[in-house]
Amino acid sequence: MELKDVIIERRSIRKYKDEQVSTDLLFKICNLALNAPSASNMKAWQLVIMNEKDTIEKIKRFSPGMGFMPPALIVVGIDQQKAVKRAGPMANKEFIYYDAAIVAYNICLLALEYNLGSCIMASFNRGAIGKFVSFPENICPVLMVSVGYPLKEPAKKILKDKNDAIFLQRYESR
Numbered sequence: 076m077e078l079k080d081v082i083i084e085r086r087s088i089r090k091y092k093d094e095q096v097s098t099d100l101l102f103k104i105c106n107l108a109l110n111a112p113s114a115s116n117m118k119a120w121q122l123v124i125m126n127e128k129d130t131i132e133k134i135k136r137f138s139p140g141m142g143f144m145p146p147a148l149i150v151v152g153i154d155q156q157k158a159v160k161r162a163g164p165m166a167n168k169e170f171i172y173y174d175a176a177i178v179a180y181n182i183c184l185l186a187l188e189y190n191l192g193s194c195i196m197a198s199f200n201r202g203a204i205g206k207f208v209s210f211p212e213n214i215c216p217v218l219m220v221s222v223g224y225p226l227k228e229p230a231k232k233i234l235k236d237k238n239d240a241i242f243l244q245r246y247e248s249r
């Protein structure tokens with residue numbers, strides 16, 4: 076699949092087949108996803124992979140944004156201590172969110188490469204999830220990404236021209 080097709084075809088998938096995603100494949104995806112740009116090169120990511128039904132069911136209780144049951148879940152955490160040490164005080168205000176989002180998106184794109192669907196989630200109780208995955212205080216669970224084999228092909232996006240959001244040299248000029 077060409078990169079442009081991957082970008083166009085990625086959709087947030089919330090309905091999955093009742094089929095396990097292998098631990099090896101999840102590790103492979105995470106490993107590749109961490110080849111990402113990082114503010115001040117802080118590279119403070121800490122990922123936790125979950126692919127056990129019981130665990131995911133418990134996570135769901137603290138995650139209003141997860142109105143569905145995925146076969147696998149990846150918590151994208153950032154070590155805030157390492158982030159601040161490397162990137163200074165701005166790290167906690169902004170950089171941890173940028174860095175986590177880039178890796179989460181990499182996971183989504185790589186998922187497609189392996190015929191998997193995914194959905195990024197930010198709506199969850201960070202304190203509860205952090206405790207649940209045994210993160211120490213300095214690691215913040217910033218995002219979660221669900222992963223699984225899609226129940227059905229997502230509807231094809233009607234490709235709309237996005238030029239109304241793109242300008243040349245200055246805003247509102249083309």
Ligand SMILES: Cc1cc2nc3c(=O)[nH]c(=O)nc-3n(C[C@H](O)[C@H](O)[C@H](O)COP(=O)(O)O)c2cc1C
Pocket residue numbers: 085086087088089139140141142194195196197198199
């Ligand atoms: C930072 C971020 C947080 C999101 N949080 C949630 C969430 O908590 N629950 C959810 O179901 N979808 C969540 N989404 C997915 C968006 O709803 C989805 O990307 C958007 O509706 C566009 O649809 P598409 O991804 O299929 O193009 C999130 C997406 C992003 C980028």
